[in-house]
Amino acid sequence: MKGIAGALRFQASIPGFRTGRALVLAAAALSALIAGGCRSFDVAAPIGSKAAGRLSLVPRAREARREGERLERRGVDTSVDHYYEAAVHAAAAFTAATASGPFGGEDLDAVRDLYNDCLGDCLRAAQRFGRLDATPSLFVNTPQGSRSVPIRRLGFVWKPDDFGRLVDPCEVARNPSAHAPGDFPGLGAGVAFERPNSGAEGPEEFLPEVAVFNATAILRPDLDAWYGETPARAPTDVLEFHDPLRTPSVAFGPASPAPLRANLGLATARARQIQEARGPYALAGFARPELLLDKADIRMLEPYQPGKAPILLVHGLLDDPFLFNDMVIALQRTPGFLDRHQLWVFRYPTGVTFLRSASILRKQIERISETFAPTAADPAVSGLTLVGYSMGGLLCRLQVSRSGDAIWDAASTRPLESLSMPEEARRTIRDLFFFEPSPRVDRVIFLATPHDGASRAIAGASWLATRIVQRPADTRRIVEEIDRENPGALRPALRSLPSSVDSLAAYSPLLPVIRRLPYDPRVSLHTIAGTGLHPPDRGRGDLVVPLSSAHVEEAASEHHVRATHSNIYYQPETIDEVRRILGFPTP
Secondary structure (H helix, E strand, O other), X not given: OOOHHHHHHHHHHOOOOOOHHHHHHHHHHHHHHHHHOOOOOOOOOOOOXXXXXXXXXXXXXXXXXXXXXXXXXXXXXXXXXXXXXXXXXXXXXXXXXXXXXXXXXXXXXXXXXXXXXXXXXXXXXXXXXXXXXXXXXXXXXXXXXXXXXXEEEEOOOOOHHHOOOEEOHHHOOOOOOOOOOOEEOOEOEEEEEEEEOOOOOOHHHHOOOEEEEEEEEEEEOOHHHHHOOOOOOOOOOEEEEEOOXXXXXXXXXXXXXXXXXEXXXXXXXXXXXXXXXXXXHXXXXXXXXXXXXXXXXXXXXXXXXXXXXXXXXEOOOOOOHHHHHHHHHHHHOOOOHHHHEEEEEEEOOOOOOHHHHHHHHHHHHHHHHHHHOOOOOOHHHHOEEEEEEOHHHHHHHOOOEOOOOHHHHHHEOOOHHHOOOOHHHHHHHHHHHOOOOOOOEEEEEEEOOOOOOEOOOHHHHHHHXXXXXXXXXXXHHHHHHHHHHOOOOEOHHHHOOOOHHHHHEOOOOHHXXXXXXXXXXXXXXXXXXXXXXXXXXXXXEOOOOEHHHHOOOOOOEEEEEOOOOOOHHHOHHHHHHHHXXXXXXXX
16 A cells, blocks of 8 residues: 555654553553544544644544534534544554554454544545545545545446445434344445436336445555655545445555455445335335336346346235345355346235236346347346245246146136127236246245245234225226126136235135146246244244245255244345355355
């Protein structure tokens, strides 16, 4: 790193620095830092260049930081400059510490964390006061004058223009779907960026309205210019943003590369916050699914990457894709995973019958495949793996099964072509009840999926659902019209237009029919099932789905996890089994 010599010269310039007394003072300063944490400090005068010989680096960083805090509370934009100065001093302290070893262990971590916090404060304030444009530069005032610190972006699959508004971690609420640590310690300030969707057709259709992705900031100050003995010159500092998914460590100073901080839960938490600000999607999608049917779609977590086989995660009843937070982070951190795969999710309102949700998913799989590989130019698109949790597993099952006339025969006493109905209604019925296996899917992982329905405990929920869920008006009209024009043609199973909860109950007449549908023999099937509070070899189910209901005779593997239905999807053992199925070793 540029400036090691400058930092060491500054270190040596402090009288008695290498004496035992100086080490005691340095240790005391660090102890105060650790004890102080992130709380505010008393107001202090700004740090000037003449103080260089009087203060050690850590106290200088702390003093500049608390001056930045004071100014930011007053709404003064020069707080950015003081935070920046604090980050420079902390960077010099970290560089000097790793070069000569005056600190070690927890003390070195404290200096690193001070650097991270000062830089994070600087970026937050710069965003607030309009000093940061993530595409070209960060504008700051230094002792050598005003300057624009250039920005470099390293390792991202996102384009430079995708770096929009910077997300400050302090403004993001805790993600209730996060059950495992998502912020991994290391060097750098963990931030995220928002990327609004342009609304254009094509690839933009499969990115969120506002995509959020993680980044780790590293400031590389020109320490020779900041602390050198030669006449002052403008420092050639550089601000870097690294992709924490693809950059495990960074070179910084004379020591071995330092682990890069990875706040991988931040982007997901912010994305969920954006969704919830528009209303509770999971609840609304259950109670009033008609309002959200047009928003049922596949979403890519990152821009499409040719040659990487997609993993598509499908949530269950009364849920949304954020359910998979822990699994997503764990898979992304698996060595080699991002070299071979890309992650997609399917979001849908769960109040409608799963036959309709499965039909939407079928069309979405074909649409995204045609968008990115219209002539099979990218065979990875036809190597799709589906991971379906609970009811989501039934949606996945219907992507790799052949319906024939079986499902329609369970709903009607007469062939479809013999019934009187508008052609548009006939097309809708065909989409719901008649389908072939998708040629795009190679593998399905069933996670706590009720192939034979849920336990009797769901009967109460079914009764409640019939009073809460508002059936979509379009399908209700079709059913009423068919029943009116063709008396006696519809069996009760279709005439009552069952909700998703009705369809999941063990008494559902559709489930035995779907259970008997033939699978595409080329598709690899795998089952992960819960055994509740009992050991895997003695459990009977996950308290909602019996083991017999989760079992798939055609599955290549079946793994039992000591977990309930409500927590199996984030258990480390579950995620390890998903890794194994995908061909990765467990950590």
